[in-house]
Amino acid sequence: MSSTAMKKKVLLMGKSGSGKTSMRSIIFANYIARDTRRLGATIDVEHSHVRFLGNLVLNLWDCGGQDTFMENYFTSQRDNIFRNVEVLIYVFDVESRELEKDMHYYQSCLEAILQNSPDAKVFCLVHKMDLVQEDQRDLIFKEREEDLKRLSRPLSCTCFRTSIWDETLYKVPCMSLQLIPNVQQLESNLRNFAQIIEADEVLLFERATFLVISHYQCKEQRDAHRFEKISNIIKQFKLSCSKLAASFQSMEVRNSNFAAFIDVFTSNTYVMVIMSDPSIPSAATLINIRNARKHFEKLERVDGPKNSLHMRMR
Amino acid sequence: MEDDWKPLLSSTGTGDGCKDKGVIDSLDSKSKRPFHVEPRNIVEDDVQERVSAEAAVMSSRVSYYSRLTGSSDRLLVPPDHVIPAPEEIYVYSPLGSAFKVHGGDGSAKNPSIVTIFAIWNTMMGTSILSIPWGIKQAGFTFGILILVSVGLLTLYCCYRVLKSPKSIPYVDTSDWEFPDVCKYYFGALGQWSSLIFSLVSLIGAMVIYWVLMSNFLFNTGKFVYNYAHNVSMADNEYGTNGTDRVVCPFPDTHRNRNDTMYVFHLGDNGTGTEVFDRWWSKTSTIPFYLIILLLPLLNFRSASFFARFTFLGTISVIYLIFLVTLKAFQLGFHLEFHWFHSTEFFVPEFRLFFPQLTGVLTLAFFIHNCIITLMKNNRDQKKNVRDLSLAYLLVGLTYLYVGVLIYAAFPSPPLSKDCIEPNFLDNFPSSDIWVFVARTCLFFQMTTVYPLLGYLVRVQVMGQMFGKPYPGFFHVLLLNVIIVAAGVLVARFYPNIGSIIRYSGATCGLALVFFLPSAVHMVSLRRAGELRWPSILFHSLLILLGVANLLGQFLM
Numbered sequence: 001m002s003s004t005a006m007k008k009k010v011l012l013m014g015k016s017g018s019g020k021t022s023m024r025s026i027i028f029a030n031y032i033a034r035d036t037r038r039l040g041a042t043i044d045v046e047h048s049h050v051r052f053l054g055n056l057v058l059n060l061w062d063c064g065g066q067d068t069f070m071e072n073y074f075t076s077q078r079d080n081i082f083r084n085v086e087v088l089i090y091v092f093d094v095e096s097r098e099l100e101k102d103m104h105y106y107q108s109c110l111e112a113i114l115q116n117s118p119d120a121k122v123f124c125l126v127h128k129m130d131l132v133q134e135d136q137r138d139l140i141f142k143e144r145e146e147d148l149k150r151l152s153r154p155l156s157c158t159c160f161r162t163s164i165w166d167e168t169l170y171k172v173p174c175m176s177l178q179l180i181p182n183v184q185q186l187e188s189n190l191r192n193f194a195q196i197i198e199a200d201e202v203l204l205f206e207r208a209t210f211l212v213i214s215h216y217q218c219k220e221q222r223d224a225h226r227f228e229k230i231s232n233i234i235k236q237f238k239l240s241c242s243k244l245a246a247s248f249q250s251m252e253v254r255n256s257n258f259a260a261f262i263d264v265f266t267s268n269t270y271v272m273v274i275m276s277d278p279s280i281p282s283a284a285t286l287i288n289i290r291n292a293r294k295h296f297e298k299l300e301r302v303d304g305p306k307n308s309l310h311m312r313m314r
Numbered sequence: 315m316e317d318d319w320k321p322l323l324s325s326t327g328t329g330d331g332c333k334d335k336g337v338i339d340s341l342d343s344k345s346k347r348p349f350h351v352e353p354r355n356i357v358e359d360d361v362q363e364r365v366s367a368e369a370a371v372m373s374s375r376v377s378y379y380s381r382l383t384g385s386s387d388r389l390l391v392p393p394d395h396v397i398p399a400p401e402e403i404y405v406y407s408p409l410g411s412a413f414k415v416h417g418g419d420g421s422a423k424n425p426s427i428v429t430i431f432a433i434w435n436t437m438m439g440t441s442i443l444s445i446p447w448g449i450k451q452a453g454f455t456f457g458i459l460i461l462v463s464v465g466l467l468t469l470y471c472c473y474r475v476l477k478s479p480k481s482i483p484y485v486d487t488s489d490w491e492f493p494d495v496c497k498y499y500f501g502a503l504g505q506w507s508s509l510i511f512s513l514v515s516l517i518g519a520m521v522i523y524w525v526l527m528s529n530f531l532f533n534t535g536k537f538v539y540n541y542a543h544n545v546s547m548a549d550n551e552y553g554t555n556g557t558d559r560v561v562c563p564f565p566d567t568h569r570n571r572n573d574t575m576y577v578f579h580l581g582d583n584g585t586g587t588e589v590f591d592r593w594w595s596k597t598s599t600i601p602f603y604l605i606i607l608l609l610p611l612l613n614f615r616s617a618s619f620f621a622r623f624t625f626l627g628t629i630s631v632i633y634l635i636f637l638v639t640l641k642a643f644q645l646g647f648h649l650e651f652h653w654f655h656s657t658e659f660f661v662p663e664f665r666l667f668f669p670q671l672t673g674v675l676t677l678a679f680f681i682h683n684c685i686i687t688l689m690k691n692n693r694d695q696k697k698n699v700r701d702l703s704l705a706y707l708l709v710g711l712t713y714l715y716v717g718v719l720i721y722a723a724f725p726s727p728p729l730s731k732d733c734i735e736p737n738f739l740d741n742f743p744s745s746d747i748w749v750f751v752a753r754t755c756l757f758f759q760m761t762t763v764y765p766l767l768g769y770l771v772r773v774q775v776m777g778q779m780f781g782k783p784y785p786g787f788f789h790v791l792l793l794n795v796i797i798v799a800a801g802v803l804v805a806r807f808y809p810n811i812g813s814i815i816r817y818s819g820a821t822c823g824l825a826l827v828f829f830l831p832s833a834v835h836m837v838s839l840r841r842a843g844e845l846r847w848p849s850i851l852f853h854s855l856l857i858l859l860g861v862a863n864l865l866g867q868f869l870m
Contacts, residue, residue: 022390025382130396164379165396167371225371232378239381 009084012060013109014091015102019127019164020060023091026164027209028058029235031242082109082116089123092148094140094161095131103151110155122157124148130163137161170211170228183214189299191216197288198277200258203227205270210234213269230272234262252282263289266297372396423693426701433681433688433705435624438631438712439519440526440760441678444815445717446724447736448675450661452668454649454721458714460671465710468679471856472706473699474831475682476689481838491686496830499837504830509774511825512683516771517797518818523760523767524801525809527604529737530757532596533744539590540745554728558644559743562733601805605798608764612794615784617769623762630755631712637752638716641742642723649722659726669866673816676823676863678713679706683826736812768797820864828860 012020024030059081090106106124113120126144129137145159162168186204194202194216201217210231223229238248250263258276263286265271271292273285372392379390424432449457478495479487487495493512496504539545553561593599611620653663681688689698720738724731735741742749772793773783784790804814832853839845 026379026390029382031382130393164390165372165375165392223367223370225367225374229371229374232374236378236381 008086010058010087010089011085012058012089012091015093015096015105018091018093020091022164023169024058024060026169029238031239078112079116082112085113085117085120087121087123088113089125091125091127092144094126094128107151110152114155122152122155124157124159126159126161128163129161129168130165167225167228170231186299187214187216189296190214193292194218197273197285198275198280199273200276201274203272204265205272207268207270210270254278261285261289265293266300268300424691425693426697429689429692430701430705430708433702434708435628436684436688437679437681437709438627439678440522441674441815442631442634442713442716443737443739444674444812445678445713446720446738447734447812448671449717449721450731450734451665452671453661453663453665455663456665456668457671458718460668461675461710461714461717464672464675465679465706468676468827469703469706471827471831472682472685472702474835476685476698476702478831478834479686492683495834499834507825508830509778511822513771513774514818515677515680515683515822516767517800518814520764520767520797521801521804522811522814523764524601524604525805525811525814526737527757527760528596528600528805529740530753531604532594532600533753534750534757535594536744537750545587553743554725559746560645560725560729560741561743562729563735563740597806597809601802605802607761609794609798611765612768612798613791614765617766620762620765626759626762630759633752633755634716635712637748638719640748642719645723645725647722648724648726659730661731667870669863669870670812670816672863673820673867674812676827677815677819679709680819680823680827682831736810768794771797816867820867824860824864829857832856
C-alpha cells in the first residue's frame with residue numbers, strides 16, 4: 001500500500017545561504033559535493049529525493065534567489081512545487097540584513113501554500129542562532145516569533161530556533177512531529193519489550209535521519225546528549241559505508257560490561273538495544289528483536305489507509 | 315547515495331565487504347586518525363569527569379560534520395565562537411598523557427584595570443607640567459571648559475581609531491595598527507602621512523625631553539652646589555619672600571612675545587660662583603653634557619631594558635600630584651575672577667590666547683598611534699569603549715587637578731598669574747627641596763623613556779626606508795645624531811617648551827587625531843552605503859577644528 005500512495009512533500013525553503021543545504025546534509029547524512037556549493041544557489045531544484053518516514057520526499061528550494069533563472073523557474077513551476085505539500089519548513093537567517101525582503105518571500109510562499117496545499121503544516125526555523133550573543137537569543141527569537149506568527153495568519157506556524165552547532169538542530173525538526181501516529185502506544189510496547197528481554201535501554205530511530213522517535217530506559221543515564229552522539233556516530237558510519245556502495249544494516253558492540261545491538265526494525269525505524277548483562281548470548285537478543293519486529297510492524301500498519309505517514313503535531 | 319533507502323540485501327553485503335577490506339583501509343585515510351575515549355563511556359563506578367558534556371557532544375558533532383564535506387571545504391568548519399577557548403583545549407598524545415595547547419596568540423589577557431592603567435601611564439607625559447601655563451593662557455574658566463571639551467573630542471577620535479579596523483570586511487585585521495588602516499583606505503599616501511605625523515609627535519617629544527632634562531639637571535646641580543657651598547640665592551630672583559618661595563623667572567619679559575635667552579644676573583655680592591655658572595648653564599653647556607649620557611643609550615639595539623622602568627613614570631606623576639597638593643596647602647588659594655579684563659596680578663577668565671591651550675592639550679591627550687595595540691590585550695574586548703572612556707576620564711582629572719591647583723595656589727598679590735611658566739616647576743627656586751626631589755625623579759624617568767622613544771622612531775623610520783629596524787650600525791648612529799642635534803639646538807636657542815608642545819601637538823593632532831580618524835570613518839561608511847548627512851557634517855566639523863587648531867598656534 002505504501003509504495004503506491006502518492007508521495008507527499010516536505011518543502012525546505014529559505015533564502016540562498018540561509019543554511020538549508022547544510023541542514024539537510026547534517027540531518028540526512030548527505031555528502032555535500034563541493035560543486036553544488038560553488039554554483040551558489042542550490043541547483044538540485046527538482047527532486048532531491050531524500051525519502052524519509054517511508055514515503056515523504058524532501059525538496060529543497062532557494063527562495064528569493066538572485067538568479068533570474070531560478071526566479072523564472074520558480075514562478076512558472078509554482079503550482080507544481082506547492083502541490084501535495086505535507087510540511088513547509090521555512091528557514092530564516094537570524095543575521096540577515098534584509099528582514100523585509102525575507103518576510104516578503106515568506107508571505108508569497110504562504111500564499112502559494114494556501115492555494116495549493118491548505119492543510120500543510122508550516123514551521124519556521126530561525127537559524128544560525130549561534131551567531132547571536134547568548135544573553136540576547138531569547139529576546140531576538142521572541143521578536144521574530146511574534147512577527148512570523150502575525151504574518152502567517154490565517155495559517156498557523158510554529159517557530160523554532162536552531163543552529164547546527166548545538167543540540168537545537170537535532171531536537172527540532174522531527175521531534176515535534178509525531179512521526180508514528182501512535183507514539184504512546186509505541187512507547188508502552190517498547191517498555192514491555194525492554195522489560196521482557198531485560199534490556200537497560202531501548203531506542204527507536206527513524207531510519208533516514210537516525211533521530212530518536214521513542215525510547216525506554218530502566219534507570220537514569222548520565223549523558224543527556226547521548227542520542228545526538230549515537231546519531232552522529234551511526235551517520236558517520238553510514239557515510240563510510242556509502243562511499244563503498246555498501247549499506248548499513250546492523251551492528252553489535254560488546255565489551256565485558258555491556259552489549260549493544262543496532263538493527264533494522266520496521267520499514268521506518270531502526271532499533272538499538274543495550275544489555276548490561278553480557279552473559280546473555282547475542283543470538284538470544286537477536287532472536288528477540290526479530291520476533292518483536294513483526295509485532296511492531298503490525299502496530300505501524302494499524303493506522304490503515306492514512307498509512308503511517310500522517311504527521312501530526314505533538 | 316539514496317540507495318540507502320532501498321530495501322536491504324543483507325546477504326550479498328557482507329561477502330563483498332570482506333573482499334574489499336584492503337580497499338577500505340587505503341581509501342579511507344580518515345580511519346587512521348587517532349581516536350579518543352571519553353572516560354564516561356567506560357562503565358565504572360567512579361568516573362572522574364575530565365570532559366564536560368558540552369565539549370563531548372561538540373566533539374562528536376565536529377567529527378561528524380567533518381565527514382560531510384571535502385577536507386578543504388570550509389562550509390561546516392566550526393566557527394571560533396563555538397569551540398572552547400584555547401585554555402580549555404588539550405592535546406592527547408598516544409602515550410596517554412595530555413597537555414595544554416599554548417598557542418602563540420594565547421597571550422595573557424589583561425583585566426580592565428590593567429589596561430586602563432596602561433593607557434593612563436602612557437598618556438601621562440611631560441605635558442602635565444605645561445597644563446597650569448596653558449590654563450593661564452586661556453583664562454581660568456575658559457581653560458577648564460577647554461580641557462573638558464578637548465578631552466571629550468580626543469576621546470571620540472580615539473574611539474574612531476579603535477573601531478577603524480573592525481569595519482574592514484573580508485580581511486583579517488587582528489594585527490593591524492592605525493597606519494595599516496590608513497594604508498587600506500588611502501593607499502600609500504595614507505600610510506606615509508600617518509607615519510610622518512606620528513614621527514612629528516615622537517621627535518617633538520624627544521626635543522621636549524632634551525630641554526626638560528637640561529632644565530632638571532641644571533637645577534639639580536645648582537641645588538647640590540648651593541647646598542654644598544652654602545650659597546643663598548634668595549636675592550637674585552624675583553619672587554615671594556618667606557620659606558615657601560615662588561619665583562617669577564622672567565619678570566620683565568613674561569608679557570613679551572619674544573622669549574629671549576635666559577640671562578643670569580649676578581648679584582652685587584659676587585659669591586664666586588662665576589666659574590660654576592659658566593660651566594653649568596642651563597642652555598649653554600648642559601645640553602651638550604647630556605650628549606655623553608644619552609647618545610650611547612640611544613644606540614642600544616633593543617629597548618626592552620628600558621621598558622622595565624615604566625614604573626618610574628608612574629611614581630613621578632604620583633609624586634607630582636602629591637607635590638601640587640602640598641604647595642596648594644602651603645600657599646593657599648589666590649583666585650579673583652575678572653571676566654574680560656586683565657589686572658596687574660590676574661588674567662581674564664576668557665582670553666584670546668586659548669589656542670595655545672588647545673595645542674598643548676592635543677598632545678596631552680594623544681595616544682592615537684598606539685591605542686589599538688594597547689587595547690588588543692584587554693581581556694574583555696566588549697568593554698573596550700568603557701575602559702577607554704575611564705582612562706580618558708582619569709587622565710583628564712589628573713590634568714585638571716594639577717592645572718587648577720597650581721593656578722589657584724599661585725601667590726598672586728606679590729606675583730602676577732602671568733608669571734606661571736610653561737614648566738611650572740620653574741616657578742620654584744632650585745633650593746626648594748620638594749621640587750628638587752620632583753626634578754630628580756623626573757630626570758631619571760626621562761633618561762629611561764628617551765631611549766624608548768628613540769627606538770620607536772628608529773623602528774618606524776628604518777622599517778619604512780630599509781625594511782628592517784636595524785639595517786646597520788652607521789645608519790642607526792646617523793639617525794640618532796640627527797635627533798640629538800635637534801634636541802641640542804632647540805635647548806640651546808629656543809628652550810620654550812610651551813611653544814614646542816603646542817606646535818607639535820597641533821601638527822600631529824591635525825593628522826592623527828582629527829583628520830585621519832574622521833576621514834577613515836566617513837570613507838568606510840560610504841563604502842557600506844551608510845553615510846548620512848549628520849555624520850558628514852559632524853566629521854567635517856572635526857576636521858575643520860583640527861585645521862583651526864593648527865592655524866591658531868601661528869596666529870595667537
